[in-house]
Amino acid sequence: MNGAIFFSGKYGSTEQYAKWISEATGLPVFDIKDPMADPSKYEYVILGSSILYFKLTIRKWIRANLSKLQGRTKILFSVSGAGESDKLNRWVADSLPSEFASKIEHVALRGKLDHSKVSWWVRQILWMGSLMNPDPQASKDERHGFDHVDKNSIQPIIKLVKQFNDTEVPAS
Numbered sequence: 001m002n003g004a005i006f007f008s009g010k011y012g013s014t015e016q017y018a019k020w021i022s023e024a025t026g027l028p029v030f031d032i033k034d035p036m037a038d039p040s041k042y043e044y045v046i047l048g049s050s051i052l053y054f055k056l057t058i059r060k061w062i063r064a065n066l067s068k069l070q071g072r073t074k075i076l077f078s079v080s081g082a083g084e085s086d087k088l089n090r091w092v093a094d095s096l097p098s099e100f101a102s103k104i105e106h107v108a109l110r111g112k113l114d115h116s117k118v119s120w121w122v123r124q125i126l127w128m129g130s131l132m133n134p135d136p137q138a139s140k141d142e143r144h145g146f147d148h149v150d151k152n153s154i155q156p157i158i159k160l161v162k163q164f165n166d167t168e169v170p171a172s
């Protein structure tokens with residue numbers, strides 16, 4: 001089967017993961033801002049998206065491309081401060097049409113937050129968020145920043161791609 005990677009990110013970590021996956025698999029990689037990014041040309045797709053304000057940043061592109069994505073095998077990797085957890089699964093599910101959400105393989109990857117790269121406004125929002133966050137570690141991360149980017153964490157995606165590539169496409 002042939003596949004491709006489509007990603008949406010803002011501060012660089014989702015793009016970094018997309019490029020690492022591309023290097024490891026040989027799959028082409030597209031930023032969703034690229035008008036040439038057309039998922040209908042591929043039998044399976046890997047969608048990568050950062051989580052900002054409890055939502056997948058790729059959600060609008062997914063809705064706009066729903067018909068092109070239907071019937072294709074899909075992996076979705078999210079990139080967030082939060083690690084794998086019920087709350088992360090909820091943010092992912094709430095960002096997607098339910099039928100679509102039920103048909104993806106979700107892999108949770110962790111990103112980074114460098115306060116020197118975000119605007120003054122965003123720093124204030126993060127500061128207020130940290131005051132209200134009931135999770136002490138997440139609150140500290142929000143206030144001071146973090147770097148949880150880990151190249152090794154893409155391994156489950158590489159494994160899935162191997163399985164897809166070994167799958168014969170039935171003759172039509």
Ligand SMILES: Cc1cc2nc3c(=O)[nH]c(=O)nc-3n(C[C@H](O)[C@H](O)[C@H](O)COP(=O)(O)O)c2cc1C
Nearest residue numbers: 009010011012013014050053054080081082111112
């Ligand atoms: C404004 C802002 C909002 C964020 N909101 C969340 C959030 O709701 N949940 C979370 O787990 N991480 C959140 N993060 C952390 C990002 O998911 C993390 O920085 C990620 O690496 C961003 O991906 P990118 O570098 O591809 O843009 C937020 C970061 C910023 C700057």
